Amino acid sequence: MFSGKPGKSYSFYSIAHDNTGNTEDAPVSAYTTTQVKAGVEDCNNGIDDDGDGLVDCKDPDCASNLDCACKVTSITLIPGKAALQTKKSIDIIVAVRGEEECLVNGQMVRAIVGKANRKFVFVKPRKQMTDKNGLATFQIKAKGEAGKARIKFKSGKAKKVLTVKIKAEQGQNYPEDTQDAEEMPEDKKL
Numbered sequence: 357m358f359s360g361k362p363g364k365s366y367s368f369y370s371i372a373h374d375n376t377g378n379t380e381d382a383p384v385s386a387y388t389t390t391q392v393k394a395g396v397e398d399c400n401n402g403i404d405d406d407g408d409g410l411v412d413c414k415d416p417d418c419a420s421n422l423d424c425a426c427k428v429t430s431i432t433l434i435p436g437k438a439a440l441q442t443k444k445s446i447d448i449i450v451a452v453r454g455e456e457e458c459l460v461n462g463q464m465v466r467a468i469v470g471k472a473n474r475k476f477v478f479v480k481p482r483k484q485m486t487d488k489n490g491l492a493t494f495q496i497k498a499k500g501e502a503g504k505a506r507i508k509f510k511s512g513k514a515k516k517v518l519t520v521k522i523k524a525e526q527g528q529n530y531p532e533d534t535q536d537a538e539e540m541p542e543d544k545k546l
């Protein structure tokens with residue numbers, strides 16, 4: 357296979373030979389001309405087409421190529437768990453990452469509040485796209501009842517559950533819930 361150098365133009369022609377040693381004159385113009393374009397990286401051929409040392413998806417020229425888009429492998433919640441008083445709210449940042457910690461831009465993140473948890477919290481918005489830093493921010497507001505709520509965040513095939521402990525305002529009692537101690541052992545330290 358003939359491989360050209362970026363930015364160079366190559367011409368091809370053929371010269372016919374016969375058995376008696378006569379050689380056809382070279383044609384005046386080339387039969388075909390192939391231009392290897394400089395600065396155009398083909399994002400799916402395993403070759404550094406534009407000569408900058410970066411192949412396919414590693415080349416920033418392929419950043420907007422669909423084959424190279426950062427696809428969700430994990431989501432992280434910041435903070436990873438929350439405690440708040442009734443009627444108070446907190447922002448939870450959902451960080452969506454792909455392979456090699458790439459930032460997933462424009463990916464839908466959903467906040468799912470199961471039926472049993474709806475008496476404790478509101479979440480807004482219900483769904484949101486990640487920004488260019490792979491982040492989506494949700495506000496969680498505690499209703500009037502103390503207890504423990506679980507909110508599931510889902511993006512692509514990744515999901516994470518946030519446990520929110522809601523404490524009654526001072527002077528009120530709230531039920532101690534140890535049900536999730538196995539899953540969230542750090543809760544015991546609180």
Ligand SMILES: [Ca+2]
Nearest residue numbers: 398403405412
């Ligand atoms: Ca390439």
Ligand SMILES: [Ca+2]
Nearest residue numbers: 406408410415
């Ligand atoms: Ca390149």
Ligand SMILES: [Ca+2]
Nearest residue numbers: 406408415417
């Ligand atoms: Ca490039």
